[in-house]
Amino acid sequence: MTEWRQQAASAVEAELEHARQPEEWSLLGPLRRTDDGDYVVDLRGRRIRPLNDVRVAGADGPRQSAAVPVSTVFQRGLLWLRDVGPLPPECDQVWAREITHGEVLERLARGLRELGDAPLAERFAQGKLDPAGEDAYSTCFVPGVHLVWGPPGSGKTHVAARAAAELARQGKRVLFITADATSADASLTAVDDPERIELQQDLAELSEVEAQLDRLDAELRDYDHEEFLAAERRIENGQRATVLEAEFSKVRERHWELARDLSIARERRRLAGRKHDRVASEHARRTEVRVLTQRLTKVEDRLTEIRDRMSGHGLLYRGRKSDRRELRAVEEERRLLVSRIEDCRQRVHMVSDDVRKLRAELDEARRRADELERAESDVRTQLELLRDELVRLHASGIADEADHRYYADCVHRNLPQLHAEREALRQRSKHRAALRGRFEERLWWIGEHGHELRCEDEAWWWKTEPVVVSTMDTLGPTGRGFDTVLIDDAGSARLCDVLFAVAQARETAVVFGDLAQPWPQVRPKRLEQLPEVQKWILATPFSHCGILTPSDAYAHPGCAVLPHQYRVGPAVQAIADNIGYLALVAAEGRHTDVILLDTAGEPVERAALARLLAEVAEDGGAVLVPTDGQVDEWRSVLQDTLTVDVGTVDTVIDHEFGTVVLDLTTDDWCDRVRSFLSGIARARDRLYLLADLEAVASAPTGTPLGAVNALRRQGGLQIQRIGEVLIPRQRQQSATDWTVTVINRATSDGTIAG
DSSP, rough: OHHHHHHHHHHHHHTTTTOOOOSSEEEEEEEEEOSOOOOEEEETEEEEEOOEEEEEETTTOOOOOOEEEEEEEEEEEEEEEEEEOOOOOTTOEEEEEOHHHHHHHHHHHHHHOOOOOHHHHHHHHHTOOOOSSSSSSHTTTSEEEEEEEEEEEEEEEHHHHHHHHHHHHHOEEEEEEEEEHHHTEEOOOOOOOOHHHHHHHHHHHHHHHHHHHHHHHHHTTTTOHHHHHHHHHHHHHHHHHHHHHHHHHHHHHHHHHHHHOOOOOOOHHHHHHHHHHHHHHHTTTHHHHHHHHHHHHHHHHHHHHHHHHHHOOOSOTTTTTHHHHHHHHHHHHHHHHHHHHHHHHHHHOOOOOOOOHHHHHHHHHHHHHHHHHHHHHHHHHHHHHHHHHHHHHHHHHHOOOOHHHHHHHHHHHHHHHHHHHHHHHHHHTTHHHHHHHHHHHHHHHHHHHHHHHHHHHHHHHHHHHEEEEEOOTTTTOSSEEEEEEEEOSSSSSOOOHHHHHOOOOOOOOEEEEESSOOOOOOOSSGGGSHHHHHHHHHHHHHHTTTTOOOHHHHTTTTEEEEOOOOOOOHHHHHHHHHOOOOOOOOOOOOOOOOEEEEEETSOOOHHHHHHHHHHOOTTEEEEOSSSGGGGHHHHHHHHTTTTEEEOOTTTTOOOOEEEEEOOOOSSTTTTTTHHHHHHHHTTEEEEEEEEEEEHHTTTTTTHHHHHHHHHHHHOOOEEEEHHHHHHHHHHHHHHHHOOOOOOOSSSSSOOOOO
16 A cells, blocks of 8 residues: 555545434435425535435335335425325435445445556646646546646536547446436436335325324313213213103192092992992991801791601690790791891891992992002002112212313314214224334335336446446445546645546546636545545545646646636626636626625515515525525525525535525634635636625735625626515616516527536
8 A cells, every 4th residue: 555545545534534424314304395396305505415316215214114115316405306205294304324424434435445556646646747638628638637727617527428428438437426416316216116105105094094083082071971971971961860750749749639639539438338338338237138048947847846746746745834935936936037038038028239339339339449459559659660760870870060061062062972982993904013113124124126227237237338427426336337537626625635536547547627716625524634634534635636726727738728708797796806806707798687685784575585586586595604604594495496496605506597595694704715706716607705895895805705805896796785676566667777687597509507
């Protein structure tokens, strides 16, 4: 290992020691859906590193919930999602496996230490360049290592891309390295698996059920179904008790009436019985007649016997005297019996009609009394049942006013029905947790399979494609499988990165760049004191070869120059000239309006300015701020203006915009002159400078604001009070003569981004 590799690797490893170790998945941001139905995540103002896997998941990350793999396209700071399909409601965040800064540093350090024979990198590390061709394009075909300098808008990207295509046509393998992470990884393609869509649909349906359950839980959070049923029972008890009490009152009254009637009937029955008994005692003589008749028969028989005995013995016989006494006694008895029988017969004849009447009356009294007894018994039984039921109802509880209010409120809010719906949903989806786990796991492995396929495709692509487009971040050890390496926009690239990229070339390596780009940086800042960091990280390819100014580029034999420029107008050139950068030359026929929006020291109404930008930047615009701290304020007001990028000069990737706004309100960019130059050079049609006119007028010469003030004195600067610009459209024409003409970006008339 040569000394430069050892030093460069040590410098990278020193920075690696302080690099934060990230998680496997990075949160890109919330998922948004546009009015057109497209899905997008806003990454404006963020330093974008290459993405090798993107999933839509919940706030807890892809491994904690459903993770939907998607394909992506990056444009103007926005990551557009494709092939999304149905999404569960909880999938509202976009996550990605990013190539982190630590991974880049680790791969670079390992690659530098493991680097084999690399003669072009060896020469470049020594600051030596091979002679360039006649122009920038021809230089790409000259063996050796070369630089190509071109100011902003000179078409560096166009020249490099055209040369790469021609080299590939000649059978050369070309590695085209760009600073734009999205150029190297413009699209991540999800696995085209019908099962994925079915799983997402199943998960969406499950999530819909869970969302309904959550909604029902929220609506029923203060509802106690058991208490509602208890209140309902008490209300029913009260209603039932009211009905029963009314019925009990009627039955009790009926019972009183029956009891009274029964008492009367019993009394009548008793009286009828007594009458009947009295008459029946007379009527009983009929029996006595029969008995007496029977006795009379016996007496007559006795009398006949005595008479026969007396006539059979004659007049004189022993016992005649006793027989005669007996005869007289029997005859007397017969006479008494006959008299008694006659008397009884007379009495029986007299009461027979009364007996029949009294018996009928007694029978009726008994029948009536029996009927009333049965009725009274039935009513008494019914009364006792009602009394028992009322006792039971009161024991179970009778609703009070609070029960009625609670019940009425629940019914009014339809809570019992919602409870029934919730229970039905729970019953139908009682296995949803197991189903969700199975669906989510299967969806995860479909995404992993797609990720593996993409990695395999990328490896095959690196080995077989005639032109491989990559970035410094995605560059890895390739075994020097390329004939030519073209490195675009490397004017501010770190030397160690460029050296490693040049080492991949067998024949030719060409580094394109601009001297006005911001210098490389290292974190933490204290590492800048290390000699190896200063030499191999903070140096640029141009400074390493002694090219610090445009004149140095013109004079160096190993550096080709792109002198023609196509983007900016004379006003932008004047600002660059006033700040001391003379390489920016206005394109022939190009006019760029430079407009100072005077804030007059007042806070800027960014939301209104965002609406203005949405109107004038239909073909693309950008708001450039000095530091990352100002990005969020602008991004919040531009969230619905998807045609306008926002960020620092480092984070806004595109080189050309129809409209550019430089925010000079919180920072005068004095410590960021190179960033200021890069910012103004990106405006094609109009450049808005947002600043306080008094601050501009008092700015020192040679500073960004001083350069703007010099343009003002030269008469090349339009000045508008920001309040006049942002007034409603119907008043705008009468308040100011200032108008904005929207010029569409030319794509085929010689205008070249780069």
